[in-house]
Amino acid sequence: MLTIQGSEFKLCDGASRRSFLKIGSLGMGGLSLPQLLQAEATAGTGSSHKSVIMIFLSGGPPHQDMVDLKPQAPVEYRGEFSPIRTSVAGIDVCELMPQLSQRMDRLAVIRTLVGSEGRHSAFQCLHGHPRLNQPPGGWPCFASAVSKFQGQVNDEVPAAVSLQPKMGGAGWSLPGQPGFAGMRHAPFAVNAPGSSDMVLDGITPQTLRDRRMLRRTMDSLRQQLEKTDVIDGMDAFYRQAFEILTSGRLVEALDVEKEDPALRERYGRGNTEPAGYGDAGWLHNEDFLMARRLIEAGARVVTLSFGRWDWHGQPHGTNFDNARDHIPVLDQALSALLDDLQDRGLDRDTSVVVWGEFGRTPKINSRGGRDHWPQVGCALLTGGGIRTGQVIGETNERAEHASKRPVHFQEVFATLYHNLGINTEHDTIRDLTGRPQYLVDHAKYPPLPELI
Amino acid sequence: MTLVGIEPVLTLRHNNAIYSVTFSSDGTQLASGSLDKSIKIWELPSGNEKIRLKGHGEAICTVVFQEGDSSLLSASLDRTLRVWNPVSGELRSTMAGHAAYLTCMAPSLDGATAVSGSHDKNLILWDVAAGRQLATLKGHTDLVTCVAYSPDGQFVASGGHDRVIRIWDVKSKQQVREIGPHPKRIQCLAFSPDGTTIAVSDESPAVRLWSFGSGRIEQTLEEHKAPVKTVVFSPDGRQLASGGTDAQVVIREVSSGRIRHTLKGHRNTIYGLAWSPDAGRIASAAFDRTVRVWEI
Numbered sequence: 001m002l003t004i005q006g007s008e009f010k011l012c013d014g015a016s017r018r019s020f021l022k023i024g025s026l027g028m029g030g031l032s033l034p035q036l037l038q039a040e041a042t043a044g045t046g047s048s049h050k051s052v053i054m055i056f057l058s059g060g061p062p063h064q065d066m067v068d069l070k071p072q073a074p075v076e077y078r079g080e081f082s083p084i085r086t087s088v089a090g091i092d093v094c095e096l097m098p099q100l101s102q103r104m105d106r107l108a109v110i111r112t113l114v115g116s117e118g119r120h121s122a123f124q125c126l127h128g129h130p131r132l133n134q135p136p137g138g139w140p141c142f143a144s145a146v147s148k149f150q151g152q153v154n155d156e157v158p159a160a161v162s163l164q165p166k167m168g169g170a171g172w173s174l175p176g177q178p179g180f181a182g183m184r185h186a187p188f189a190v191n192a193p194g195s196s197d198m199v200l201d202g203i204t205p206q207t208l209r210d211r212r213m214l215r216r217t218m219d220s221l222r223q224q225l226e227k228t229d230v231i232d233g234m235d236a237f238y239r240q241a242f243e244i245l246t247s248g249r250l251v252e253a254l255d256v257e258k259e260d261p262a263l264r265e266r267y268g269r270g271n272t273e274p275a276g277y278g279d280a281g282w283l284h285n286e287d288f289l290m291a292r293r294l295i296e297a298g299a300r301v302v303t304l305s306f307g308r309w310d311w312h313g314q315p316h317g318t319n320f321d322n323a324r325d326h327i328p329v330l331d332q333a334l335s336a337l338l339d340d341l342q343d344r345g346l347d348r349d350t351s352v353v354v355w356g357e358f359g360r361t362p363k364i365n366s367r368g369g370r371d372h373w374p375q376v377g378c379a380l381l382t383g384g385g386i387r388t389g390q391v392i393g394e395t396n397e398r399a400e401h402a403s404k405r406p407v408h409f410q411e412v413f414a415t416l417y418h419n420l421g422i423n424t425e426h427d428t429i430r431d432l433t434g435r436p437q438y439l440v441d442h443a444k445y446p447p448l449p450e451l452i
Numbered sequence: 453m454t455l456v457g458i459e460p461v462l463t464l465r466h467n468n469a470i471y472s473v474t475f476s477s478d479g480t481q482l483a484s485g486s487l488d489k490s491i492k493i494w495e496l497p498s499g500n501e502k503i504r505l506k507g508h509g510e511a512i513c514t515v516v517f518q519e520g521d522s523s524l525l526s527a528s529l530d531r532t533l534r535v536w537n538p539v540s541g542e543l544r545s546t547m548a549g550h551a552a553y554l555t556c557m558a559p560s561l562d563g564a565t566a567v568s569g570s571h572d573k574n575l576i577l578w579d580v581a582a583g584r585q586l587a588t589l590k591g592h593t594d595l596v597t598c599v600a601y602s603p604d605g606q607f608v609a610s611g612g613h614d615r616v617i618r619i620w621d622v623k624s625k626q627q628v629r630e631i632g633p634h635p636k637r638i639q640c641l642a643f644s645p646d647g648t649t650i651a652v653s654d655e656s657p658a659v660r661l662w663s664f665g666s667g668r669i670e671q672t673l674e675e676h677k678a679p680v681k682t683v684v685f686s687p688d689g690r691q692l693a694s695g696g697t698d699a700q701v702v703i704r705e706v707s708s709g710r711i712r713h714t715l716k717g718h719r720n721t722i723y724g725l726a727w728s729p730d731a732g733r734i735a736s737a738a739f740d741r742t743v744r745v746w747e748i
Binding site for chain 1: 467468469487488489510511513529553555571597613637655678697719720721739740741
């Protein structure tokens with residue numbers, strides 16, 4: 001995204017369209033400080049900094065092997081794992097989640113997530129809408145919409161930050177599109193290609209300032225762009241890049257080396273090798289820690305991808321082999337995040353959602369796998385004021401469909417917006433035709449009353 | 453006597469699940485093949501990584517040292533067999549031919565030929581030195597999961613989801629017999645060193661010992677708690693090691709069926725086992741991303 005040393009970053013001398021847009025994706029807050037304070041006052045959030053961490057389990061986690069086990073189902077459905085009791089009476093989870101089971105009082109489980117478009121993509125989990133039939137300009141992702149409404153907390157850290165790595169499966173590595181919220185609200189994609197070095201290597205802020213002036217003078221492209229809401233503020237992109245580079249606060253937030261080694265061990269390190277077949281995300285526990293540091297530094301929304309949960313079976317290991325590989329790691333990293341947020345008093349203001357694009361087939365296939373199952377999936381939520389220690393929804397005896405209280409993706413988004421002080425009944429963003437667009441279909445999908 | 457509580461003397465790691473492990477003929481090296489697409493060669497007894505071989509585009513399902521350890525043959529889900537110089541890492545040849553995932557491979561005892569099995573339901577016989585196909589063996593009606601050469605090199609046994617052990621004559625390149633069927637889809641098989649017995653497991657905790665001569669079951673071993681994914685005889689044929697979804701290695705005396713060792717420590721399914729040439733060590737490869745070496 002933003003590289004000073006090396007050949008990819010051409011800030012001043014001949015920036016390509018590509019690099020121009022890359023720089024452009026650094027979000028610049030849209031509100032002045034008075035507006036921001038006013039917005040927070042309206043939302044009743046005082047001066048605190050509300051935030052969301054979105055954890056995307058790329059590939060579609062098996063709901064029936066995590067939070068909705070069916071031990072009484074026929075053997076070809078129930079799988080290899082047993083349920084264990086949790087800290088909340090009446091709620092059981094998979095035996096591979098012992099740490100989360102002891103924190104169930106701090107979690108809300110949705111067992112009946114519906115409305116998946118059935119596509120292998122992060123799109124729906126980041127935007128709340130299907131990929132098809134988008135309004136002109138495209139739906140903004142959740143992070144971009146929040147950036148649009150609430151701007152940055154400070155000048156040095158973007159409101160929207162994505163930790164998604166580049167993956168072989170392009171749909172999974174999507175950091176979220178800004179859509180009609182405007183390019184300046186695009187998530188800052190830390191792990192996008194070319195973003196590996198965000199340090200000023202031999203370049204002083206004065207040099208950078210001079211080059212920025214040169215760039216401003218010479219860039220004829222800028223003059224050709226119309227001043228629409230989507231492409232305006234190109235100067236702001238550079239200003240944003242400049243602020244980030246010179247302050248170093250973002251870079252510092254990303255540097256988990258500064259954390260207590262004991263806390264890092266608590267999260268677990270993980271690694272940055274693509275998990276599973278090699279085409280999806282990594283199991284990098286420290287992304288959870290990085291997300292907390294980014295929130296603390298001022299980010300409003302941080303998204304990350306974790307692992308590869310698309311477990312069709314042999315010859316890439318059975319669904320259950322992969323579950324034994326992934327779920328304990330998630331158990332450790334997410335438990336550490338819950339504790340860390342609580343220890344720092346961030347849990348009251350920071351909502352966390354963990355989910356994937358769909359559930360998995362109730363019946364185990366001939367290769368020991370479970371295939372795609374858009375009919376029902378699951379989600380975990382915590383923090384930000386939601387009521388935890390509860391399960392929402394119920395599936396039938398084989399976890400095939402929601403038998404009680406189906407919960408749509410957009411109801412979860414409405415809840416998260418609510419936690420941030422954004423009113424999905426009233427707040428809109430204009431699309432490219434100037435038509436106001438609601439963030440969710442608010443008449444059908446209000447915030448979940450069970451959680452707020 | 454059952455010895456429980458043996459700790460591995462080495463734990464070696466990949467960045468992803470490990471499907472295959474093998475000792476060099478002199479016992480001083482170990483090679484492992486992983487879902488991370490790499491092959492690692494380790495020094496023994498230190499466990500230091502000597503070299504990492506990269507080039508396969510998918511998981512490595514089988515690795516074997518050949519030609520007095522001067523060569524290493526690998527097979528991958530990427531549908532290829534590759535021959536490597538295990539010292540320099542140089543890729544010497546690549547053989548392709550399957551139309552779907554290549555899931556298993558076994559060399560002949562002299563290393564001149566090899567056989568591979570695939571999700572395309574076929575086996576391919578390979579001339580390894582020439583790097584070419586000798587024949588495609590067709591007969592399975594579902595995907596193939598395991599193959600083995602008879603010690604005398606005359607036969608190949610194969611198993612898969614059609615539940616039948618098929619015996620192929622290498623010379624005529626024809627299927628000559630069927631053994632079974634097994635109750636469930638076959639996962640793994642191994643010839644005893646004397647060629648008289650085939651150990652087979654399906655999607656169950658049982659290991660069945662079939663008489664190659666009569667085609668009848670001689671013993672059914674049922675110590676595992678979950679499906680068995682790999683079986684291998686000791687070099688002298690007196691012991692049989694098995695591993696699988698219960699993450700345990702069970703070592704038995706073949707003659708009595710008595711358990712000699714139960715090796716616990718893995719945290720996920722064991723997919724590969726190998727005996728050292730002197731039978732003093734066994735290496736296990738698992739989905740928990742580790743190879744463990746045990747002294748027994």
